[in-house]
Structure formats: structure tokens, C-alpha cells
Amino acid sequence: MNENNSGINRRGFLKGSLALGAAVLVNPNSLWAGQAPSMAQYVDLPFERGRRPLVAFPGKRPLMAMTTRPPQLETPFHIFNEDIFTPNDAFFVRWHLANIPRDIDVNTFRLTIRGRVHQSLSLSLEELKTQFEQVEIAAVCQCGGNSRGFFQPRVSGGQWGNGAMGNANWKGVRLRDLLQKAGIEDDAVQIRFDGLDQPVAEATPDFRKSLNLDDAIKKEVLVAHSMNGDPLPMLNGFPLRLVVPGWYATYWVKMLNDIEVLNQADQNFWTTQAYRLPADPCHCLQPGEALTGTIPIGKMTVRSFITNLENDRTIPGGKPCTIKGIAFDQGYGIDRLLLSVDGGQQWQAAQLGKDYGDFSFRPWEAKFIPESGHSYALQSLAINRIGESQRFDARWNPSGYLRNVIETVNIHAT
Amino acid sequence: MLGVRIFLFVALCVTGLFWGLPAKGNEQERLSILNLPSDPISFQAGPGSDIANSYCAICHSAEYVYMQPPHPREQWMEIVKKMKTSFGCPIPDEQISPLVDYLISQNSVQLSTPSYPVHKEVPDEMSGQAAKHPVDPKKGKTLYAQHCLNCHGTGGKGDGPIGQSLIPPAANLTLLGKKSDKAILDTIRNGRAGTAMPSWKAYLNQSAMRDLLAFLRTLSQ
Numbered sequence: 001m002n003e004n005n006s007g008i009n010r011r012g013f014l015k016g017s018l019a020l021g022a023a024v025l026v027n028p029n030s031l032w033a034g035q036a037p038s039m040a041q042y043v044d045l046p047f048e049r050g051r052r053p054l055v056a057f058p059g060k061r062p063l064m065a066m067t068t069r070p071p072q073l074e075t076p077f078h079i080f081n082e083d084i085f086t087p088n089d090a091f092f093v094r095w096h097l098a099n100i101p102r103d104i105d106v107n108t109f110r111l112t113i114r115g116r117v118h119q120s121l122s123l124s125l126e127e128l129k130t131q132f133e134q135v136e137i138a139a140v141c142q143c144g145g146n147s148r149g150f151f152q153p154r155v156s157g158g159q160w161g162n163g164a165m166g167n168a169n170w171k172g173v174r175l176r177d178l179l180q181k182a183g184i185e186d187d188a189v190q191i192r193f194d195g196l197d198q199p200v201a202e203a204t205p206d207f208r209k210s211l212n213l214d215d216a217i218k219k220e221v222l223v224a225h226s227m228n229g230d231p232l233p234m235l236n237g238f239p240l241r242l243v244v245p246g247w248y249a250t251y252w253v254k255m256l257n258d259i260e261v262l263n264q265a266d267q268n269f270w271t272t273q274a275y276r277l278p279a280d281p282c283h284c285l286q287p288g289e290a291l292t293g294t295i296p297i298g299k300m301t302v303r304s305f306i307t308n309l310e311n312d313r314t315i316p317g318g319k320p321c322t323i324k325g326i327a328f329d330q331g332y333g334i335d336r337l338l339l340s341v342d343g344g345q346q347w348q349a350a351q352l353g354k355d356y357g358d359f360s361f362r363p364w365e366a367k368f369i370p371e372s373g374h375s376y377a378l379q380s381l382a383i384n385r386i387g388e389s390q391r392f393d394a395r396w397n398p399s400g401y402l403r404n405v406i407e408t409v410n411i412h413a414t
Numbered sequence: 415m416l417g418v419r420i421f422l423f424v425a426l427c428v429t430g431l432f433w434g435l436p437a438k439g440n441e442q443e444r445l446s447i448l449n450l451p452s453d454p455i456s457f458q459a460g461p462g463s464d465i466a467n468s469y470c471a472i473c474h475s476a477e478y479v480y481m482q483p484p485h486p487r488e489q490w491m492e493i494v495k496k497m498k499t500s501f502g503c504p505i506p507d508e509q510i511s512p513l514v515d516y517l518i519s520q521n522s523v524q525l526s527t528p529s530y531p532v533h534k535e536v537p538d539e540m541s542g543q544a545a546k547h548p549v550d551p552k553k554g555k556t557l558y559a560q561h562c563l564n565c566h567g568t569g570g571k572g573d574g575p576i577g578q579s580l581i582p583p584a585a586n587l588t589l590l591g592k593k594s595d596k597a598i599l600d601t602i603r604n605g606r607a608g609t610a611m612p613s614w615k616a617y618l619n620q621s622a623m624r625d626l627l628a629f630l631r632t633l634s635q
Contacts, residue, residue, distance in 0.1 A: 047483070049483060057450070067477040068453055069450070098474065098608065099581055100450070102448055102449065105445055107444050156482060158481075198581060200609075201503065201579060204473065204502045231446075235448070274500075
């Protein structure tokens with residue numbers, strides 16, 4: 001965070017309401033292609049009621065404020081063109097319950113590991129950082145409802161554009177190392193995770209998520225204390241967050257302070273009733289069709305985005321135009337990126353950029369020469385290493401999950 | 415409480431603690447602070463908005479409604495029922511239908527631009543137009559019954575029908591004696607982050623807030 005932002009935040013601290021007035025104001029028309037943000041107050045997402053004011057929350061630069069209580073903040077899309085790793089102060093924010101701790105004392109904070117274990121543990125941050133191997137992994141964290149605002153017909157829920165995702169280097173300890181130290185009982189089947197956030201109304205179920213034991217002990221699953229080399233921002237789960245690479249962010253429990261080993265399937269609301277997909281292989285329905293069986297949301301679908309050109313952009317014709325973007329999947333890694341400039345009639349291979357690991361954003365780039373006076377429908381199509389690709393038609397489900405249709409960016413050459 | 419927090423802020427500010435970041439130095443490394451802004455918008459006044467303010471705003475800001483695309487009645491009904499049965503909203507059954515009517519009425523409401531109104535500095539309450547307006551605790555009592563009673567209770571002890579089921583529970587308003595007018599008005603105007611107390615500024619004008627304040631002062635006598 002630079003000095004200027006600190007100043008904004010300190011004024012905001014002086015008087016909470018002033019934080020809104022103190023937002024750096026950014027012109028949505030200058031949000032692309034590395035142009036420096038200047039003066040404007042909001043971004044208009046391309047759907048009804050898509051206006052999002054740019055507001056600087058604690059530890060954050062001005063982001064697209066979807067809701068304030070509990071906080072839900074979207075990353076303006078141009079950020080994804082600037083760095084393959086999303087800066088901490090630009091990383092999206094999504095809380096479920098408004099009763100979030102106002103302060104955390106790092107000296108007294110403890111992470112407990114209990115339940116079906118030989119020996120319960122209560123670990124300080126210092127112990128976590130010194131008594132266990134420290135591991136770092138690049139991984140995409142994406143909300144299950146990312147891009148929900150684009151569903152047609154529209155569905156209820158948080159109306160995100162495409163910015164409820166981010167890529168970071170997460171550092172911490174392996175969950176399995178902690179479980180091994182506690183010693184899990186033979187009858188353990190699931191691990192349940194709870195954070196310090198609490199409901200406002202007494203009858204609201206506390207936010208907790210569970211993973212099957214087999215998934216929880218994968219080597220990439222971390223209890224992370226750092227993000228891109230710095231402590232986690234409060235709004236992204238300081239001091240500890242579960243990191244489940246390849247899985248949707250709902251499992252990445254923030255302000256993690258309790259790990260419970262269960263000997264039966266978790267029956268809590270957030271696992272059995274919330275974040276559910278239609279059970280069929282497509283995880284989709286026809287709009288209006290009755291929902292029958294459901295399964296919990298799990299791993300992420302294959303996606304890709306063009307990051308350096310926004311829709312309806314005008315570019316100079318007759319000279320090479322570079323198209324840049326990102327792709328990711330659930331952790332098989334990206335094998336190929338195909339690009340079309342004619343709305344999907346013909347595809348050419350794009351050049352994949354540096355590989356930061358199977359769970360990271362993968363940069364890609366392609367060039368073409370637009371003809372003056374022509375319009376082009378740019379599309380990118382990612383295929384992962386087991387041959388899964390993005391969908392050609394947008395799947396629909398009533399909760400607005402798993403969008404991974406091929407996206408289109410229309411540009412015009414002068 | 416507010417006084418304590420302001421003192422805490424001053425103390426932390428002096429030690430140079432930055433907002434939302436684990437700061438440097440001995441004392442600063444110990445505490446990480448998160449101070450969130452108050453709700454930027456309220457439910458727009460209209461038939462049923464009192465129900466939305468009484469129940470929806472317990473757990474979430476009004477933005478949750480205003481970001482929604484227009485939903486048909488069945489879908490709003492489904493959402494409200496889910497809020498009651500799954501999320502424990504203490505709304506009585508007979509209030510559900512009027513609330514759904516209100517939510518439908520908000521389908522087409524376009525909030526003024528920017529939809530986050532920029533908060534103005536709170537004016538000195540003892541000067542300006544508002545202070546010249548004669549306060550009326552009787553009007554304040556009526557406002558209290560409309561907007562406050564569900565949580566804070568008839569006598570203001572925080573023992574209204576839903577006051578004690580909130581976390582933290584509704585404030586006991588008979589203990590406001592030592593708080594300044596400015597602090598109380600600020601809470602009414604902006605709400606309290608981390609509690610069920612919503613912002614009333616789109617709902618009560620300055621003189622209404624002062625009438626309400628005059629009534630609140632009678633509770634601790």
C-alpha cells in the first residue's frame with residue numbers, strides 16, 4: 001500500500017462513513033489497457049443494475065463495491081491485464097456474515113485442531129510459522145458465483161461481473177501436516193473448517209465448510225498466512241485462510257481458527273443446503289425446470305479471458321494487434337488456448353506464456369492484423385491437459401454457478 | 415462505547431497504526447484492525463420499507479436488494495422465505511407478503527447517481543437550521559414506535575421482540591445518558607457497523623432525528 005492509500009485509510013478510520021467519500025475516483029472509460037485510472041466514481045457492468053461505485057475499503061484500493069454489510073468487493077477487470085498475480089489490495093472480497101471481528105490480536109490468536117484426533121492442538125501463529133514446513137503455491141481463488149450477473153435469464157444472488165476471482169502466491173503450512181501432528185482417528189471421514197466471522201441474528205447458521213478427508217489431505221491444500229509475500233489482508237481472511245487450489249472459493253474459509261475432524265458427513269447448512277449444483281453431469285437446467293437432485297459445488301471449470309481489449313474498443317487497422325489474456329482450470333493445467341477473431345468460425349493457436357503452476361492463471365498472447373473498417377468478434381477458448389474445454393453455450397442453473405462459456409469481445413478497426 | 419472507540423482510535427493513530435494492516439513495531443504488530451464503513455444506502459421510503467428496515471437490514475445492507483435484477487413476485491417470495499427458514503430472519507409470517515410487495519416496488523427504483531451517496535461531514539448539531547427547529551419528543555415517540563421498537567423495546571431496554579436474538583443484542587437506550595447528542599445522532603444517521611443497527615439517514619430527516627433524540631433522552635430519566 002502506498003502512502004497515499006494509507007492516508008485515505010486513516011481518514012476513513014477517523015470516521016467510518018468518510019471512507020466512502022475518500023474513494024479515489026476512476027473513470028470507467030480509462031480502466032483498460034494499462035491506462036492510469038483518473039477521475040470517476042463507478043464502473044458500469046453490462047447488465048441491468050450493474051453500476052458499481054469504486055470504494056476504498058480497509059487495506060484495499062478503490063474496488064467495485066457490490067455490498068457494504070457484509071462486504072463484497074469486485075476487482076475491476078483491467079487489473080487482470082496488469083499482473084498475472086492479483087495485488088492484495090485489489091483482490092476481490094466476499095463475506096457471508098456481517099459480524100466480522102474488528103480486530104485480531106496476533107499474540108492470543110490460536111488455531112485449534114480437534115474432533116476425531118489423537119491429540120487436540122492449539123497453535124499460535126508463531127508455532128505455525130516455525131514448527132511446520134512452509135510451502136508456497138500459486139493458485140486462483142474464484143467465487144462460485146463469479147460472472148453470475150451475465151446469466152440469462154438473470155438469477156438472484158450476488159450480481160458479480162467477471163472480477164470475483166484472483167490469482168495469488170499463497171504461503172503457509174500443509175493441512176495434512178497439521179492433521180498428521182494431531183493424529184486422525186481411523187473413523188475420520190470429513191474435515192470441517194470454521195472462521196472467526198459470526199452471524200448477526202442468532203438463528204443464522206454459522207459459516208462453516210467441510211471437505212472429504214481424501215480431498216483435504218492433498219498436498220496442495222494449505223493453511224495460509226501469507227498472500228503474495230505479505231500477511232493476508234483483513235478482508236481476505238487475516239491471519240489464516242484455508243487454501244484449496246482448484247476448488248471454488250467457498251471452501252477457502254477466511255479467518256480460519258477451528259479445524260474439526262468428523263466421523264460422519266457434515267450436516268451443517270452451508271454444506272447440505274447452500275452452494276449446491278444440479279446433480280446432472282452438466283450441472284444445468286432449462287430456465288423454469290424444477291430442480292431435483294443437487295450436489296455440493298466443488299472444483300472449478302475451465303475458463304479464459306481477453307484482458308487487454310474491452311468490448312466495443314476501436315483499434316487502428318492495418319497493423320498488428322496484440323491480444324492478451326489469461327486462462328485457468330481446476331489444476332490439470334492449460335494445454336492449449338485457441339483464439340478466433342470471427343466469432344468462432346475459425347480458430348488459431350495462441351502462444352501460452354510463463355507457467356506458474358497448474359493452479360495459477362496462465363498468461364497467453366496472440367497477434368492478428370485487423371483490416372480497416374472491419375469489426376471483429378474476438379473469442380478465446382482454453383483446453384486443459386485432460387481435454388476439457390470451455391462451453392460453446394452458456395449453461396444455466398438457478399444459483400448462477402460455474403459459468404465458463406466462451407466470452408466474446410467485439411472490436412472495430414478504423 | 416463510542417467514546418471508548420474514539421479514544422482507541424486516537425491511541426492507535428498516535429502509534430501510527432495503519433488501518434486494516436498488521437502494522438510495524440511492537441505494539442503495532444500485536445493488533446490488526448478492521449473498521450468497516452457504514453451502510454451507504456437505506457431502503458427507499460414507501461409502503462413496507464419499515465419492514466425491510468426492521469428485518470432485512472438486521473443482517474445485510476440495502477444494496478443486497480438494489481443490486482438484484484427485477485424479480486417476479488414468486489422469486490421474491492422464495493427469497494424472503496429462504497431468509498426466514500434458512501437464515502433465521504425473525505420476520506413474522508403476516509409481514510412476508512407486505513415485504514414482498516415492497517421488494518417488487520423496488521424492482522424498478524433507480525438509485526440516484528452515484529448509488530453510494532458520498533457522506534457529508536456531520537455538521538455541528540448545535541448550529542444551523544436543524545438546531546433552530548423546535549424539537550418535539552411526542553413526534554419522536556411516534557417515530558420510535560415505527561422504527562425502533564421491534565429491536566429496542568417499548569421502554570428502550572433492548573428487549574423488543576427481536577432485540578435479544580441479535581448478536582450483539584440491541585442496545586439498551588436507557589443507558590445513553592452520557593453520550594453526546596452528536597454521537598447518538600451519528601449512530602441514527604449512519605448505523606453501527608458490525609451490528610443490526612441500520613442507517614436511517616435516507617428515512618429520517620434532520621428534524622425527525624432530533625425529535626427522536628428528544629424522545630430517547632426521556633427514556634433514561
